[in-house]
Amino acid sequence: MAISLFQRRAGLQRFKRRAEAGLPLAVAFLGGSITEGAGASDGDKASWRALTGEYLAARFGAGRVCLINAGVGGTDSSFGAARLQEHVWSTGPIDLLFVEFAVNDGEDRAESLRGMEGIVRQARRHAPTADICFVYTAADKNLTPGIPFNIAVHEEVAAHYAIPSVNFAAGVRAAIDAAEADWGALAGDLVHPNDEGHALYAGFMRSYLKEALDASLPSSDPPEEGQQSSLPAPLEESNCEFAGMAAPDEADDTRGFSRDTLEGLPLMNWRYDTSHLRALSEDAALSFTVDGWRAGIVLLCGPDTGSFEYSVDGGAFKEVDLFDEWCELAYRPIPFWLPGRERPGRIAVTVRPTGRADPRSKGAGLRILKLLSC
Incomplete structure (x- = not known):
């Protein structure tokens, strides 16, 4: 079964409207070592995070875009939820939060739900006008046929809260199947991409952002202020919303x-x-x-x-x-x-x-x- 590179869901409508209004934009990247920049020759220049930030700065103006690196190697989504206050919210208001933990989360479905759902619910309280986008990076476990376990669990959360996702792993798998890429050549340890692998990831993200932020497409009206913090019932009651x-x-x-x-x-x-x-x-x-x-x-x-x-x-x-x-x-x-x-x-x-x-x-x-x- 072919897996889609993008799941659009509610999209990035709030971020898009703020960008179109010429307002300052704060973008945070929360994740593990791949988001931090591991594998790249220079994490702050050649990683998918840095290249995505470069694209946003080029599109909207470097003076308008503030980029926050909240990637920490070896950390999962539960610790990510616990880190949010100190590593993201303390920096000031944000407008877009990328979340990447599909490689570091383990095989405990409930724990993965706790972390990812906790991040979303915490973000909805602390930054109700911000958009969220899940990112799924590649590793052997995320390049299997069908929907790999960790990505499937994260997609449960994304679907429940109408959060868009960009599946880098699906893009890599499609390139491998088409004999257009060799995973070992893109990531020597089969987890952390080199500059070429990070550039491939960034290309997937640019494709999504170009579509999601297309000025020629109408933006939906943002929710009323009183509705912005409303949340559906949790999937996992003991989630990390208050971590x-x-x-x-x-x-x-x-x-x-x-x-x-x-x-x-x-x-x-x-x-x-x-x-x-x-x-x-x-x-x-x-x-x-x-x-x-x-x-x-x-x-x-x-x-x-x-x-x-x-x-x-x-x-x-x-x-x-x-x-x-x-x-x-x-x-x-x-x-x-x-x-x-x-x-x-x-x-x-x-x-x-x-x-x-x-x-x-x-x-x-x-x-x-x-x-x-x-």
Whole structure:
């Protein structure tokens, strides 16, 4: 079955009307490493994000278009929802939000729905006059016949909220089937496109934007102000609409922890402030409370990371070890969500180091970058 490159749905009518009125335009790109620019020779010049921004600036004037890079490597849509306030809404009003997580979301349908739906519902509250566009990038799992799992789940959300989508993976698959492209030549690791692959992605997006923003086609009237924030019933009740992240200093108790940074240490998948709390001994314990469906933490995991244990609402402690082969290379943020509730409420969490570590680790450290809530 051939898969369409575009699903037009409600289109980009609000963005189009603002552009036609000559108003300033703010465009945010939320996603993983591919949106951030991984694989390109220069992520801020040769990535699909940068080339799309270049097209919009050329079309509407560079002085009118503000571009926000909210791509973070290795992150899924649930963490994307938690990052929105700090990485997108804090920059000011936006008019168009691109969302790309089809590669990084896993095989848990409910979790993918939570993240993608949470992003949409959060955007409808914080930026009710902005348009949203889903983007599906390629990887082996997204180049299978039919509609690949992750794209199908994201399309459930897109259809429910009438959000347009641009399926880069479908475009790549069509080019492969027509013997016009070799995926290995476009992405050496079969995930992150090189300059040629990013240019192909950007070409797909330009084709969509040229149609969606065609001035010769009439624009539909935007919803009345009172209707802009109206939302249908959620697909997944425990979605990340109210997800957020906070500095670990906001915890109720941080005994045995000290503020630190990663200055001078290897870092990947994070362009933002690395201020965090580091456990000084095995006696350290950090306790915090949040309101919602579930709580979580973002760890800075790296060469000296050990295991930790957590307790929810005074329950038994459970040990977790997140050390993997990437930890041997550099520090990176890893979000860890604790088990959720059947209904939202106040959640009390305690996290502490165990003093134990994977044999490959050079220590048994615990570094907490953010506190999460959903």
